[in-house]
Amino acid sequence: xxxxxxxxxxxxxxxxxxxxxxxxxxxxxxxxxxxxxxxxxxxxxxxxxxxxxxxxxxxxxxxxxxxxxxxxxxxxxxxxxxxxxxxxxxxxxxxxxxxxxxxxxxxxxxxxxxxxxxxxxxxxxxxxxxxxxxxxxxxxxxxxxxxxxxxxxxxxxxxxxxxxxxxxxxxxxxxxxxxxxxxxxxxxxxxxxxxxxxxxxxxxxxxxxxxxxxxxxxxxxxxxxxxxxxxxxxxxxxxxxx
Amino acid sequence: xxxxxxxxxxxxxxxxxxxxxxxxxxxxxxxxxxxxxxxxxxxxxxxxxxxxxxxxxxxxxxxxxxxxxxxxxxxxxxxxxxxxxxxxxxxxxxxxxxxxxxxxxxxxxxxxxxxxxxxxxxxxxxxxxxxxxxxxxxxxxxxxxxxxxxxxxxxxxxxxxxxxxxxxxxxxxxxxxxxxxxxxxxxxxxxxxxxxxxxxxxxxxxxxxxxxxxxxxxxxxxxxxxxxxxxxxxxxxxxxxxxxxxxxxxxxxxxxxxxxxxxxxxxxxxxxxxxxxxxxxxxxxxxxxxxxxxxxxxxxxxxxxxxxxxxxxxxxxxxxxxxxxxxxxxx
Numbered sequence: 153x154x155x156x157x158x159x160x161x162x163x164x165x166x167x168x169x170x171x172x173x174x175x176x177x178x179x180x181x182x183x184x185x186x187x188x189x190x191x192x193x194x195x196x197x198x199x200x201x202x203x204x205x206x207x208x209x210x211x212x213x214x215x216x217x218x219x220x221x222x223x224x225x226x227x228x229x230x231x232x233x234x235x236x237x238x239x240x241x242x243x244x245x246x247x248x249x250x251x252x253x254x255x256x257x258x259x260x261x262x263x264x265x266x267x268x269x270x271x272x273x274x275x276x277x278x279x280x281x282x283x284x285x286x287x288x289x290x291x292x293x294x295x296x297x298x299x300x301x302x303x304x305x306x307x308x309x310x311x312x313x314x315x316x317x318x319x320x321x322x323x324x325x326x327x328x329x330x331x332x333x334x335x336x337x338x339x340x341x342x343x344x345x346x347x348x349x350x351x352x353x354x355x356x357x358x359x360x361x362x363x364x365x366x367x368x369x370x371x372x373x374x375x376x377x378x379x380x381x382x383x384x385x386x387x388x389x390x391x392x393x394x
Numbered sequence: 395x396x397x398x399x400x401x402x403x404x405x406x407x408x409x410x411x412x413x414x415x416x417x418x419x420x421x422x423x424x425x426x427x428x429x430x431x432x433x434x435x436x437x438x439x440x441x442x443x444x445x446x447x448x449x450x451x452x453x454x455x456x457x458x459x460x461x462x463x464x465x466x467x468x469x470x471x472x473x474x475x476x477x478x479x480x481x482x483x484x485x486x487x488x489x490x491x492x493x494x495x496x497x498x499x500x501x502x503x504x505x506x507x508x509x510x511x512x513x514x515x516x517x518x519x520x521x522x523x524x525x526x527x528x529x530x531x532x533x534x535x536x537x538x539x540x541x542x543x544x545x546x547x548x549x550x551x552x553x554x555x556x557x558x559x560x561x562x563x564x565x566x567x568x569x570x571x572x573x574x575x576x577x578x579x580x581x582x583x584x585x586x587x588x589x590x591x592x593x594x595x596x597x598x599x600x601x602x603x604x605x606x607x608x609x610x611x612x613x614x615x616x617x618x619x620x621x622x623x624x625x626x627x628x629x630x631x632x633x634x635x636x637x638x639x640x641x642x643x644x645x646x647x648x649x650x651x652x653x654x655x656x657x658x659x660x661x662x663x664x665x666x667x668x669x670x671x672x673x674x675x676x677x678x679x680x681x682x683x684x685x686x687x688x689x690x691x692x693x694x695x696x697x698x699x700x701x702x703x704x705x706x707x708x709x710x711x712x713x714x715x716x717x718x719x720x721x722x723x724x725x
Contacts, residue, residue: 204397204406351401351665358402358660366656369664370457370649373671377458378465380675385466388679 201349402663416673424681431615449614450661453652458671463641472638480599482646488607489651521701616644
């Protein structure tokens with residue numbers, strides 16, 4: 153009887169372990185992870201009258217056990233970039249274990265991005281993405297660096313918006329691929345860029361009433377120039393008077 | 395320093411760069427008497443502002459600088475309204491056509507090539523003629539001085555500013571009468587020549603006006619550097635009259651072009667125009683004082699080298715190839 157109980161308990165224990173192992177194994181953990189565990193963060197950038205660029209943090213969670221490729225996007229179309237290194241993409245690792253991944257960068261305006269069913273079978277994903285983006289008039293960033301991320305835990309992702317930034321809605325996307333290069337999930341981070349201050353008011357006025365905008369601009373420029381010239385004449389007179 | 399955000403250009407730029415551009419434009423305008431558009435548009439392009447924004451916004455900037463000049467001299471006799479209004483009629487039409495061409499080019503994709511090419515031709519031509527003038531004056535300068543000295547001793551020199559076409563006609567009439575030709579016939583000749591000269595005047599005004607208007611609408615320049623010598627040599631006016639009349643015509647040219655640009659595009663940035671226009675107003679005074687101090691030939695040489703520098707940079711932009719602009723690095 154005791155032996156039976158012992159055997160039963162051992163069996164139960166093994167089943168429990170087995171269940172625990174199954175539950176926490178990479179396969180099942182990965183499948184739960186790929187569905188729900190990347191956090192969507194929404195970000196706002198306010199551009200006022202004085203703007204020197206802004207770096208924002210976007211976070212996600214990556215799961216263990218498989219070779220995931222995380223794709224993020226950086227800016228492109230109609231971008232005024234004065235020098236290299238203006239747009240920067242980075243990965244901040246918060247955990248100790250590290251795995252090498254490839255990272256590709258671009259972000260695109262609403263309506264222009266890679267489709268969710270974009271798949272690559274035999275060719276290199278980076279090259280295929282670049283080709284697709286170029287064909288569809290979406291810019292891309294070429295990045296051949298291999299960055300380190302942890303096998304599990306939070307990944308923080310910094311995107312730097314440079315000074316030459318346009319208003320509107322941008323999308324930062326995490327594309328998660330498995331080792332067969334099949335796209336498992338897409339996670340979207342909207343980034344909203346607003347304008348405020350006098351500049352924002354001027355832009356709003358332009359789009360609402362162009363004739364009034366034209367009248368105000370021309371009047372202000374004429375008035376200010378006349379005031380400056382009048383002041384210079386006054387200063388000249390005062391200096392000559394001395 | 396302080397990065398000011400240009401709402402219509404949708405980019406930030408250092409405030410000191412904008413002030414510097416305005417100041418340099420003003421100084422060069424004060425020294426050489428040329429319009430700001432020829433200098434300010436290339437400088438704003440090199441500062442990183444998009445080409446279409448730079449070209450469009452310079453029209454608003456020119457309105458500011460030329461209006462100040464005109465309002466100071468509105469009651470003086472330095473503005474010839476008869477010539478000014480005639481030319482301005484054609485320049486307004488030309489600037490509207492130029493703005494339409496600008497919009498067409500922008501949509502076609504050939505915009506940058508055309509603008510760069512026009513600036514290379516324009517600035518290259520001006521610098522070539524100035525260089526030729528410098529070389530000639532360097533070689534012949536001493537010879538001219540001796541000749542004028544002799545002429546002063548032996549002849550009555552008629553100054554070009556005093557020679558108006560009516561005086562020429564009256565002198566012709568007197569010449570005919572002195573030769574014994576019937577006065578009625580001389581009157582007939584005089585009437586025909588007056589009529590022909592009036593027609594010629596309209597043709598001259600039309601040709602100059604349409605050409606300058608086209609350049610103004612397309613390239614964002616005022617056309618002062620063409621108007622000034624045109625009024626001086628073709629219409630035989632004095633230097634001060636030519637200068638003020640060309641400012642008056644520039645103002646009337648750029649206003650319709652600017653309004654058309656604002657109604658059709660969202661390219662004209664008021665912050666950029668206001669900052670550059672106000673700093674160039676200061677620069678003009680500095681330029682006027684510098685022109686009195688610095689040697690004339692050195693000024694000409696400096697200006698020619700500055701124009702050639704702009705031409706070369708535009709040339710490189712037009713025909714050069716660029717590295718891939720974006721580089722991603724880990725944070």
